[in-house]
Amino acid sequence: MLLKLTGSSCSGKTTLAYAAAVRIGKIAVHDFDELGVPEGADRHWRHRMTEMWVRRALEYQDRGIDLLLSGQSPLGEVLAAPSAPLLDGIAVCLLDVDDPVRRARLVERDAGRWDSQAVHAFLGWAEWHRKHAVDPSHRRDVIIDHSWPEMVWRRWTDWNAGDPRWRTHLLDTTDRPVPESVDLVERWIIEQRGALQAGRLPLRHGWAS
Template identity: 75%
Template sequence: MLLKLTGSSCSGKTTLAYSVGERLRHVVVHDFDELGVPEGADRRWRNRMTEMWVRRALEYQDRGIDLLLTGQSPLGEVLASPSAPLLNGIAVCLVDVSDEVRCSRLTKRDPGRWDAPAVDAFLDWAAWHRNHAEDPRYRPDVIFDDSWSGMAWYRWAEWTSNDRRWRTHLLDTTDRPVAESVDQVEHWVTEQRDALKSGRLTLSRGWSDETADRAGHGS
């Protein structure tokens, strides 16, 4: 299955993922940008790379291995990727942090690199992630506009926040020790894997079928 840690920059996604990967069997960890980010990378690039990682997850799936992937693609982009319905299961966790902490981390990580408008863009993207996690109808234009033509947005474009398939786990790392956050991510990963095995995972194979029982309300 694909286990995705998403969110804006400097929330701690990569640190948490690699720490968890050392604890669990049959889980491989990758960072979305590990193959490099080209100059002028845009939304279409992120869309195509999301599909590439979904295909990589399918390769691991065939070998009985789950992919824990860090990156900034939100739930909606993962679900719209062409190959997403072929995955046995999908689970997404939004790793978040307060604006104050994010600004501090950006300054420490990349001294002098980001001006005020760039920092505001990171914060706006983080705020959008929070709202998207709660409601698929919150400003879908942010990811729909100028997107790659291969994306299948129609799969969830009519969903509401009550649709049980629309679920992103939220982990706020603000003022939380790293070790505690690692424990939380490990617990989340274990829960999602157990849910898939027991048939309780809402984004298991068949989630994209337009049937009443899959799109019903509830938890």
């Protein structure tokens, strides 16, 4: 299955993914951007890369291995990736932090790199993630307009906030020690695997039909 840790920058996605994965068997961990981010990367690039990672997850799936992927693609983009219905299961967790913490982390991690407009964009993207996680109708244009033509948005654009398939687990890492957050990510992975095995995972094979 594909286990996706999503969210805006500086929420701890990559750190927590690698730390949790070492505790768990039969799981591969990758960062969405590990192959490099081209100059002027846009939605087209992110959507194409989402499909590439879904295909990588399918390769792991054939070997009996799950993929834990950290990156900024939200649930709606994962579900619209052309090959997504071929996965045995999909689970998404939104890692989030309060805006002041994210702002401080951006400054600490990339001192002098981002101007106020760029920081504001990161915070706006985080706010959009929060609302998208609970409501599929929220500002769909943010990811759909001018998107990669191969994306299949119709799979979920008629869903409402009460649809059991529209499920993103929220983990707020604000003021949490890293070991505690790692424990929670590990627990989430174990729970999603258990739900898949028991036939209770909402986004198990067949969800798109």
